[in-house]
Structures are given as structure tokens and as C-alpha cells.
Amino acid sequence: MDHHTPAHRGADRCPPDADDATAAGVGKLTEALETVERARGHLYSMHQLTGHADGVLDEAVRLLREAGHHGAADEITHRLIGRNVIDGRWTYQLVEEYDDGYYADFRQVERAVRQRLLGGVRHVHEAAMKERRRSGGAPGHEAAPPDR
Known part of the structure; x- marks a missing residue:
């Protein structure tokens, strides 16, 4: 992708007809989705840890019987x-129900709202923040990666 397209230029990723409040609101929706992604990861951790503990019980039973x-x-x-x-x-059933219900709906709503209000562009709020916070011309503060 050309590094001069809106997807790479920072603040101007925001569609011209979207105001700051819209970008901020969609940004908060995406932040909430990112939090749900983390929660999902914790749910998978619980699933795997519980399964591991169940497997370790076999060894506990074997050792206790030997004793x-x-x-x-x-x-x-x-x-x-x-x-x-x-x-x-x-736990696998909890994971499946979460994935197929709440998680799937959350992702679908976030994508639909972002598409409707920001033309589907992701991280508009962060791109504007990058543009405000970077020191133009300073090493490590480039607006986009160099052309390759």
C-alpha cells in the first residue's frame, strides 16, 4: 500500500465528514472490543489451566494409590x-458459547458502527493521537514506515 494513502498518514485517516466526537465515540467502542478480546484471552487461559489441572489430578491419584x-x-x-x-x-463449552454469542455480536457491532461512521477505517483516534504526540523530523517519530 502506498504510504501516502489515508491509511498511513495519521490524523487524516479520519473521513472528512466524521467529527472529533464521532471518532472518539467509535474509538471508545473499539477500546471496549479490545477489552473483550483480553477477557476472551483470559477465558481461554481459564479453559487451558482448568484442563491442565484436571490432567494433573491423574498423577495425584496414581501417587496417592501407590502410597x-x-x-x-x-x-x-x-x-x-x-x-x-x-x-x-x-470449559470448552463456556468458550464456545462466549465465542458464538457475546464475542461474535460485539465484533459484529463494532465493525458495523465503524463502517457506518468512519468508512471502516480502524484506529482513527490513535492515528490522530500519534500525529499530535510525535516530534516531526525526529528519529523514531516518522509518520509512516519508509518506502521499501
Whole structure:
């Protein structure tokens, strides 16, 4: 892409008919989506950590049985291994429901609003901030990467 197109020039990424309040509002919507992306990552972490813990229980049961603690091993086996984390669901089901419901809707709304109000351009608010905050002409403060 040409480095002189609006997608690379900083503040003028904002469509000419969009005012600052619109750019700021869409920016906040995108910030909220970015927060949901982080929450989704934490949900996947919970999914993987819970699955790992469930797998480690197998080793705990084996070691306890070897040490003669069959009652404790049985309790772990019957109460914890393979247990639902909430009624009727393992963590993969939580992840799938989150992804297919709230997360999918959030992404769709953010994209539609951004498309309708800013022509689909992403990070308009940040591009304007970059333009305001950079020191023109100083190394490391270029408006765009050099042409390659």
C-alpha cells in the first residue's frame, strides 16, 4: 500500500465528514472490543489451566494409590476428575458459547458502527493521537514506515 494513502498518514485517516466526537465515540467502542478480546484471552487461559489441572489430578491419584491412600484417591476420582465446572458444562463449552454469542455480536457491532461512521477505517483516534504526540523530523517519530 502506498504510504501516502489515508491509511498511513495519521490524523487524516479520519473521513472528512466524521467529527472529533464521532471518532472518539467509535474509538471508545473499539477500546471496549479490545477489552473483550483480553477477557476472551483470559477465558481461554481459564479453559487451558482448568484442563491442565484436571490432567494433573491423574498423577495425584496414581501417587496417592501407590502410597496406599485409596480413599483420598477415590474421592479425587469421583468428585473432581472430569467434573463440570458449572452445571452441565466443561470449559470448552463456556468458550464456545462466549465465542458464538457475546464475542461474535460485539465484533459484529463494532465493525458495523465503524463502517457506518468512519468508512471502516480502524484506529482513527490513535492515528490522530500519534500525529499530535510525535516530534516531526525526529528519529523514531516518522509518520509512516519508509518506502521499501
